[in-house]
Amino acid sequence: MTARPGPDRVARAALTSIAEPADPVMAELLRHCSPAVVIAALIAGKALPWPAAMPALERARQRWSARLGEAPTADRLDAWQRDGLRFICPGDPEWPGQLDLLGPARPWGLWLRGNADLRFACLRSVSIVGTRAATAYGQHVCGEMAAALAERDWAVVSGGAYGIDSRAHQGALAAEGITVAVLPGGVDKPYPRGHHDLFLAIAAAGVLVSELPPGRTPTRPGFLVRNRLIAALSRGTVVVEAALRSGALNTARHARDLNRPLMAVPGPVTSALSEGCHEIIREWGAVCVTCAGDVIEMLAFPGDGGQPGPGGQPGPGRPAGPGGPASLFGPVLPRDALDPVTAQVLEVIPARQGRGPARIAVTAGVDFDTAMRCLGELTAGGFVERCDRGWRLRAARKGEGDAMR
Amino acid sequence: MTARPGPDRVARAALTSIAEPADPVMAELLRHCSPAVVIAALIAGKALPWPAAMPALERARQRWSARLGEAPTADRLDAWQRDGLRFICPGDPEWPGQLDLLGPARPWGLWLRGNADLRFACLRSVSIVGTRAATAYGQHVCGEMAAALAERDWAVVSGGAYGIDSRAHQGALAAEGITVAVLPGGVDKPYPRGHHDLFLAIAAAGVLVSELPPGRTPTRPGFLVRNRLIAALSRGTVVVEAALRSGALNTARHARDLNRPLMAVPGPVTSALSEGCHEIIREWGAVCVTCAGDVIEMLAFPGDGGQPGPGGQPGPGRPAGPGGPASLFGPVLPRDALDPVTAQVLEVIPARQGRGPARIAVTAGVDFDTAMRCLGELTAGGFVERCDRGWRLRAARKGEGDAMR
Numbered sequence: 001m002t003a004r005p006g007p008d009r010v011a012r013a014a015l016t017s018i019a020e021p022a023d024p025v026m027a028e029l030l031r032h033c034s035p036a037v038v039i040a041a042l043i044a045g046k047a048l049p050w051p052a053a054m055p056a057l058e059r060a061r062q063r064w065s066a067r068l069g070e071a072p073t074a075d076r077l078d079a080w081q082r083d084g085l086r087f088i089c090p091g092d093p094e095w096p097g098q099l100d101l102l103g104p105a106r107p108w109g110l111w112l113r114g115n116a117d118l119r120f121a122c123l124r125s126v127s128i129v130g131t132r133a134a135t136a137y138g139q140h141v142c143g144e145m146a147a148a149l150a151e152r153d154w155a156v157v158s159g160g161a162y163g164i165d166s167r168a169h170q171g172a173l174a175a176e177g178i179t180v181a182v183l184p185g186g187v188d189k190p191y192p193r194g195h196h197d198l199f200l201a202i203a204a205a206g207v208l209v210s211e212l213p214p215g216r217t218p219t220r221p222g223f224l225v226r227n228r229l230i231a232a233l234s235r236g237t238v239v240v241e242a243a244l245r246s247g248a249l250n251t252a253r254h255a256r257d258l259n260r261p262l263m264a265v266p267g268p269v270t271s272a273l274s275e276g277c278h279e280i281i282r283e284w285g286a287v288c289v290t291c292a293g294d295v296i297e298m299l300a301f302p303g304d305g306g307q308p309g310p311g312g313q314p315g316p317g318r319p320a321g322p323g324g325p326a327s328l329f330g331p332v333l334p335r336d337a338l339d340p341v342t343a344q345v346l347e348v349i350p351a352r353q354g355r356g357p358a359r360i361a362v363t364a365g366v367d368f369d370t371a372m373r374c375l376g377e378l379t380a381g382g383f384v385e386r387c388d389r390g391w392r393l394r395a396a397r398k399g400e401g402d403a404m405r
Numbered sequence: 406m407t408a409r410p411g412p413d414r415v416a417r418a419a420l421t422s423i424a425e426p427a428d429p430v431m432a433e434l435l436r437h438c439s440p441a442v443v444i445a446a447l448i449a450g451k452a453l454p455w456p457a458a459m460p461a462l463e464r465a466r467q468r469w470s471a472r473l474g475e476a477p478t479a480d481r482l483d484a485w486q487r488d489g490l491r492f493i494c495p496g497d498p499e500w501p502g503q504l505d506l507l508g509p510a511r512p513w514g515l516w517l518r519g520n521a522d523l524r525f526a527c528l529r530s531v532s533i534v535g536t537r538a539a540t541a542y543g544q545h546v547c548g549e550m551a552a553a554l555a556e557r558d559w560a561v562v563s564g565g566a567y568g569i570d571s572r573a574h575q576g577a578l579a580a581e582g583i584t585v586a587v588l589p590g591g592v593d594k595p596y597p598r599g600h601h602d603l604f605l606a607i608a609a610a611g612v613l614v615s616e617l618p619p620g621r622t623p624t625r626p627g628f629l630v631r632n633r634l635i636a637a638l639s640r641g642t643v644v645v646e647a648a649l650r651s652g653a654l655n656t657a658r659h660a661r662d663l664n665r666p667l668m669a670v671p672g673p674v675t676s677a678l679s680e681g682c683h684e685i686i687r688e689w690g691a692v693c694v695t696c697a698g699d700v701i702e703m704l705a706f707p708g709d710g711g712q713p714g715p716g717g718q719p720g721p722g723r724p725a726g727p728g729g730p731a732s733l734f735g736p737v738l739p740r741d742a743l744d745p746v747t748a749q750v751l752e753v754i755p756a757r758q759g760r761g762p763a764r765i766a767v768t769a770g771v772d773f774d775t776a777m778r779c780l781g782e783l784t785a786g787g788f789v790e791r792c793d794r795g796w797r798l799r800a801a802r803k804g805e806g807d808a809m810r
Binding site for chain 1: 542694
């Protein structure tokens with residue numbers, strides 16, 4: 001929540017209270033009208049100046065009449081902000097652009113709690129999901145994989161649940177990495193309550209995310225709708241352990257439908273909790289991954305691969321080819337898609353010896369905070385890296401090189 | 406060995422003593438001359454009437470001069486035959502036609518010991534291979550899979566080695582199935598000696614196979630050359646457990662090169678002995694299989710699949726489509742490729758109630774032994790099946806139906 005939210009921002013916050021995530025009737029209304037107009041029409045009972053939207057408005061009124069009073073008041077929004085929660089909308093600096101690929105199922109907005117920047121975190125992220133009833137084997141493999149990914153600067157996205165999810169978060173935290181928990185209820189009292197301490201740690205080192213407003217408890221269909229966000233936020237999804245009817249396979253299906261790389265960890269064929277993994281390897285073409293290196297190979301950044309330009313930086317203007325994993329992730333990654341200020345900062349980063357952020361800010365002609373923000377994005381994007389003396393261009397790394405392999 | 410072997414048969418037996426299996430110089434000679442002419446030229450030192458073959462003959466003389474005396478004498482051949490060994494050549498009724506797909510690497514001939522007919526056994530067979538140092542997990546999965554395949558009338562082909570190989574043979578034997586051991590040395594004293602009792606059981610219920618003559622002990626390169634036969638004899642290959650440098654991956658490579666379905670059983674990613682399996686699933690496109698049903702689905706016969714013809718038999722003249730697993734296995738399987746006598750016998754098999762073999766022989770106008778031979782081939786090919794009252798056409802089975810899936 002910014003200090004002075006505009007009408008659309010307040011309206012989107014109200015939408016998260018009124019309409020279920022990804023609801024098609026609301027999506028249809030938003031195709032015609034701004035969120036503020038939709039909310040005004042719903043609450044004030046006004047007609048819309050777009051006749052084509054009137055049938056959807058009628059359906060919306062019938063469906064959500066009892067909920068219209070639940071839209072948070074301005075006081076309520078202020079209180080949430082004071083409590084450390086924030087609300088982001090499509091187009092905001094922290095909004096992950098890859099969510100726009102969900103089309104009409106894009107969230108109305110996202111409620112966040114935690115210190116990490118969601119957009120930066122997810123630029124270089126992988127979802128790790130699996131069964132709540134994880135075996136010792138699954139927990140071990142999951143924790144090791146998440147920690148190894150975090151050590152190599154990949155954020156770990158998961159759902160905060162018992163079993164595989166929590167091991168994924170814990171593994172990333174143990175390696176001092178960033179982790180993102182996409183919750184099925186409000187971020188103020190995250191579900192499940194038994195993970196209270198884990199959620200505190202995630203908020204400190206990462207971020208808690210929900211489509212639902214604070215105070216909302218999870219519903220059964222809500223879990224499934226939430227799963228699409230886990231798949232959509234990350235560059236790829238790994239299923240660690242899952243029975244044949246596990247909800248993790250729902251997340252896997254979303255990843256597949258979004259054309260994101262889908263991976264699964266094999267296990268003993270004698271374990272029912274590996275059956276789902278083997279099934280998606282065999283029937284869906286999920287890639288069999290056994291370690292973090294396998295995962296990174298699948299998700300390697302364009303900035304890491306191909307022929308490095310002069311000084312080892314990724315060549316300019318070489319977006320990932322069609323069909324490559326990077327091209328599935330939206331327009332953020334190729335160098336020529338960086339916003340002008342970030343590109344300006346990238347221009348002044350030296351190839352070998354590092355340069356400090358104050359000097360970078362001055363050279364690029366931006367203020368210090370802007371330089372830091374751009375450096376964050378460039379680091380997450382694999383363009384630059386920290387070194388002893390500041391920031392420098394990131395050399396293409398061996399072993400991650402062939403993104404198209 | 407037939408009672409009165411022709412000169413080419415004796416010559417091929419000599420070739421197995423003289424030239425290494427798949428040796429390209431010998432293959433070049435056989436491209437120009439019959440085996441008898443080659444042997445005569447090598448032993449008698451005569452020139453060949455084909456000038457193009459003379460360079461190869463010169464190389465052969467240099468390479469094998471010391472071995473020419475090792476060709477078995479007629480007495481020796483008789484003695485082996487009395488000991489229950491037999492020698493089959495390309496074109497023999499028991500010769501597995503799929504070996505001809507090896508091209509110049511086709512065996513000169515095969516030494517056999519055991520009661521099963523090699524050709525019939527291999528028509529509906531799967532290779533199960535893996536590490537000698539199998540874990541309890543691998544042994545368990547291997548034994549279960551082999552037994553379940555044998556129960557569904559699939560012969561199990563393997564290499565007779567310790568570990569996975571022996572478990573594959575034992576599993577098939579436990580289910581009273583047919584199993585084929587392709588040995589790296591002579592069939593009279595099969596390697597390894599520690600499997601003496603196992604080899605006796607295989608000879609009783611299946612067959613021992615070698616490219617090398619009786620008395621020959623295995624050599625290190627011989628193991629690798631042998632592996633191509635395991636892959637070539639069977640319709641597909643399953644790797645159960647294999648480290649990254651396991652010889653089983655050599656067999657897997659042969660299967661892949663022969664375009665036979667290649668499968669692997671996943672296991673814990675924490676087990677080095679499953680690394681080879683995961684590698685070929687991930688990098689070679691081997692299919693992840695977890696049970697016999699998965700394997701059969703990959704290898705389903707054309708006789709089992711598609712629309713059944715009248716009375717449930719496979720429709721006539723429907724060879725497997727290009728690229729389907731069955732089409733890779735040579736011309737034996739489609740009904741219109743049956744030899745005329747076998748087709749004649751198939752014509753008189755009833756669809757529902759069984760008919761006894763004597764009646765089948767009379768009706769088809771063949772003698773009893775011929776009828777039994779044809780029924781064996783038709784059973785192995787999935788065209789007919791035994792029932793209480795004799796033989797009947799085999800109905801397309803549920804669950805094995807879609808060979809091209």
